[in-house]
Amino acid sequence: MRFPRKIASVFAAGLLASLTLTACSSGETEDGQSLTIWHYETDTSAMGQAWARAVEIFKEKHPDVTVTVENQTFEQIQKNAKIVLTGDEVPDVMEFNKGNATAGQLASQGLLSPLTTAAETYGWDEKLSSSLQATARYTEAGLMGDGEWYGVPNYGEYVTVYYNKDMFAEAGVEVPTTLAEFETVLDTFVDKGITPLAEAGSEYPLGQLWYQLALSKADRDFVNQYQLFTSPVDWNGPELTYATDTLAQWVNKGYIAEDAAGLTAEDMGTGWISGKYPIMVSGSWWFGRLVTEADFDWGQFLFPGNTLNTGSSGNLWVVPENAKNKTLAEEFIDITLSEEVQNVFGEAGGLPVAADASSITDERTREFTELFNTINENDGLAFYPDWPVAGFYDQLVSSLQSVVNQTKSTQEVLDSLKAPYEEGRADLLEE
Incomplete structure (x- = not known):
């Protein structure tokens, strides 16, 4: 029962045009290597700060890859994801809401790329507790909790x-x-x-x-x-x-x-x-x-x-089925789960899923994270x-x-x- 976000209303037709333009402006390099990221967090939020650092790390590892970050609104992505993701010009990775009616629905419609192999390769299946994994996995019918991985949470x-x-x-x-x-x-x-x-x-x-x-x-x-x-x-x-x-x-x-x-x-x-x-x-x-x-x-x-x-977990990183650079998208997701980025989450007052709480300097913020870690250690998210x-x-x-x-x-x-x-x-x- 998540608290309501304050989000702006937009017209679907105008939105689709806007999203298509932003996706087309991702600026691919000559060899086609680019990474386009969509999310709806503000720059000053814990998520915004952590993901900005993840982008910096990714660029350090891949200086020849053009990275474009597009800030959408929650409502834009929520209401129009199905329309946008059926096209050819889609982001490589985007933030999306978890649950049967959201990520599960897109997964059941074949609009999201399965991430199970990546979860095993990068060790996400060991890093995240079972209750966190539940929001990432969906059956063929789109029901949460079992089946393939179709998203990855990195905060809670x-x-x-x-x-x-x-x-x-x-x-x-x-x-x-x-x-x-x-x-x-x-x-x-x-x-x-x-x-x-x-x-x-x-x-x-x-x-x-x-x-x-x-x-x-x-x-x-x-x-x-x-x-x-x-x-x-x-x-x-x-x-x-x-x-x-x-x-x-x-x-x-x-x-x-x-x-x-x-x-x-x-x-x-x-x-x-x-x-x-x-x-x-x-x-x-x-x-x-x-x-x-x-x-x-x-x-x-x-x-x-x-x-x-x-x-529960926070929202998910998902990779559209029509994304052009899925491997790079999976690597970026893994960076957001790295200890460095997770510690940025914690220090900024977010709730990292894989951070060292002892590294958080503010006492109240450290307690805030330690309590969440206690729940995770008990696989206690319900x-x-x-x-x-x-x-x-x-x-x-x-x-x-x-x-x-x-x-x-x-x-x-x-x-x-x-x-x-x-x-x-x-x-x-x-x-």
Whole structure:
């Protein structure tokens, strides 16, 4: 359930012309050796900084190859990839979103080049954890998690617990290591008249908290059932029943504000930044903003007691089937996974998948990366609760709002989620 990007709208026809022109301007050398890269990250972002260094390294190794980097928008590539990639003038490597409806769809349509051999040759299959590899591999039908490699991630994202150290100290509580201890901390704040959890029910955050609670009772088999359709999900099983029951109890206990059902993610974030709430359970994408805007001492910890955590790889590098220089593209991808480039990611506040966290000089940024490394070492990324089927995000938001508003029972909530999930699963599996 990734946070929404702020992206500009464009007209498809004009966009296609624009992309075709940029691809044609890649400036091939006389012997045809060139590398054209498309991505949608800003120059100042961690990704932009890391990939700029990767380009420098590539040029040092291949001084006779002309390298052209084209910055597109997320929406440009997302909406028009199928049209552009059916042509002859395509990039050699580009950033693209992971998942069944994105990279999986292009792979099933034969528009992406398989990277399995390259993954084995360069050792990506050993460098990346199984849960990271899941976002890179797709079946012939385009389902994530198995089959050929069609993309390669080199950064990640995860849901964490941000906490106000000043408020913790004033309340006399310490960082909890178990869910029971976490609830004791929450009780302490409630007793002091403080709502402990910043939350938002009209967008993604509440669903991520619900999923974290489910994961506290889950194992990898459950994640594979829910996300990868390895077998049917038991919607009345201990994982989802516990999550829904507990969320309702947390509302009744005052851990979550009564008006949270109508709050947005921005409301949640600004409320926490203002010092109103001591705790915010949300994604790594908040980290950079908190560094800039939170004027109190704060830290983070993983959801207490969980081995599995909401999160995934970042977006993927993919190589179009019609790319002219696939070998060079694969070499560039490997450079982005090198220790040097991965360390640039980490130092810039990104989440590298193969970096030495000890090399990061900023203490808070180092902790940020170390927590992600802990999840990876446990193969603990469990993806996002709305990922399995199209349209599930809206149903999840609506159903969990009814938990906060106390208008539906646990069984009614689970039934309202099961129906669209099962329908979408059947469509994808063509059952």
